[in-house]
Amino acid sequence: MNIEVRDLHFVYPTGFEALKGISISIGAGEQVALVGQNGAGKTTLVRHFNGLLRPASGSVFIGDWDAARCSVAKLASRVGYVFQNPDEQLFSRDVGTEVRFGPRNLGYPKEKADGLVERALSLTGLTDKVEINPYDLSPTWRKMVALASVIAMDTPVVIFDEPTTGQDAATIARIAHVIAELHALGRTVITITHDIDFCAENFDRVIALSNGQVLLDGPAGEVLGQEEILARTYVEPPQLTRLGKRLGFKETVRNQEEFLAVVARSAR
Amino acid sequence: MHERLSFHIKRDSALHRLNPLTKIFLVLALILVAFLNPWYWTPHLLVLIAITPLSLLARVGAEYFRAAARLILPAVGFLFLMQAFFQPVGEEILFQFYFLDVTRESLMFAFSNAMRIFVMVSAFTLFLLTTHPSELMSDLTRRGLPGQFSYVIISTLQILPQIQARAQTTIAAQRSRGLETEGHFIKRAGSLIPLVGPLVLGSLVEVEERAIAIEARGFTSKSLKTSLHDIPDSSIDKALRWALAVIAILSITLKLWLS
């Protein structure tokens, strides 16, 4: 399912112009990371994808649907959105019921919903916690419950808002695994993140926003190497990219394998 | 985004500069006079010679008139109608509305009562428009009100916008999970638990952390508290308070003496 954003503008009631003409197109199955400083407009942009915000001007199309003309509940069948703070959405007595809430709202038949819930729970490592009250879990696990509750909706597009904030290495690895599985299923994944190393290792395409405009948009390897431009939106290239630059590599490397490949080549 | 969390309008005026306690005295004196003065036209006159000029003096005329037109008048108007129709006093029937008789007395009674309420609410409105809540609380704390007490008041005043902001995020999150919040009543009633649940459960987490946060900043410290704001309390303030106290006492005495 393609996402087409054309000259999107948005102004908050306070008069703050959060988006100043954004045009991007995201193809089905793409893995896109949105980066940029606090207040760059990342969250404002993705909230247009599921109709939570309506354009001041310009348009957003999710497949053949004009997002401005669809209710949020309707768009929820195409765009899943995991909010940053799980405590603002969890309400059920147990994890299983919580995860089932989305599929039930979308009116899936019971067998289909059962399968989706089960898959979401196992992807997020929650299978053995299905009967626990979400509020008896640690904040880390509550975040996974929020993740599972959206994945279970089986939408063609999934949005994550800062999924790795405050998480440890094992949890980040689990989130990376979830994203890889969604990729394998052909889902589009859009992730807002400050964790630039996580971004480099898990996303093909990176869009950097700054002051409501697109600063950079392209393959991760290209975008993440633009140190000076990224600095304008308070982003630094990933650790290994900076290390490669320091060592005088001609190409931009973004993960361990790419880095070691260059080291091996230059040693020859 | 809610930039404004209080009614207070920041302007430079004589009323703004008055000490908060003086303004409380002023509000109370106005209310006492409006309710206790035996002359029928007192509340009406107060609107003309006190409330309206004060709003202009405070340079919040526009805001005050807007509040009066949108909130105070409709509420007071409703009160007036209720009393005019349902107050069984007087004989001189002006007109009948189905089985309800409207007498001249009930009309007069309702009108003066409505005006009294109008004076009271208007006085409070002017007070809120010209007094910053934290100034009020700092002043009262300085005069011996326990710090915990003023904290409770201020944080309660701020809690509505907070709950509102939190509720908006929760609504956004649940709608994103396909919850239908628009449409007819029964459907919306069913969506109450997913909307209210996180508000309550999340707040419990919040309360504990908030308690730690203020404790970490010396909230229960036994040392004498100081205040960031210097709240003026001039000799004019003191003289005004005396004058207003005299007016209040006179009103009460007059009322007791007449009854």
Added chain:
Amino acid sequence: MAFVNLQNVTYQYPLTKSPVLQDITLQIEEGEFVAIIGPNGAGKSTLCYALGGFVPHFFKGEFSGMVEVAGKKSSDATLDEWVLTVGLAFQNPFNQISGAKYTVFEEIAFGLENTGVPREEMKSRVEQAMAQTGITDLSDRSPYTLSGGQQQRVALTSILVMQPRLLVLDEPTSQLDPIGTREVFGVIRAMAERGMTVVMAEHKMEWIAQFADRVIALKDGATLLEGTPQEVLTSDLLTENGFGISRYTSVAREARRRKRWRADVPLPVTLDQAAEGFAFTPPS
């Protein structure tokens, strides 16, 4: 005697089955910047609460052992006395706003009002602290309308302004953008240079390696490793126990396995060390 002294601290929250902190003993010198690392659930936050006096004064449960700061034991002090010596900012910035103030300036002054700092001194301290953390331009904003990153800086400033002798921070940069994170680490480092003792729970290994003097690795409520960033962050024990490590360390470890990193050069923890080490890459 060390400035901070923990002896056999064991603590169990009410309603839980096992202790979160198990027999922790550690010493910290005045002016040291110590980072605490560990997987979620290792006890980092609880250790921060124990230093801040909230364990056992606020959270009940079973506490044993001793927490001593500047020669005073937390068990001998009341919480309101303790917070004058030990400042604590915790993870979630949203819940650290006092709720009693209308502007950021007032919010930061809150702690100084409570502890009776005279007005003129209060104003200059608030201004100075806001300049340090780079939030002067937020002065008149309502704390509620700020972004997570801005709120996090306000929460940090609100504690810094109280000038505690020991500053305890639980993931103070979780909401910040990358360059904001580095700035905040820089501010905290500068505080340590001026003699403030800092204990900080964090996941961001690159900045810990660059700014901290010492690292304590916690696992299941007990100290697993302790030492300089170089010693701790390059230990094989970390990866074996599910800790995250910096990309510099992990890429060099893999390079060493492939004979692309000299065996006699220690594994790197910072960009500079990694660049230096790879410049010596042995030819195959």
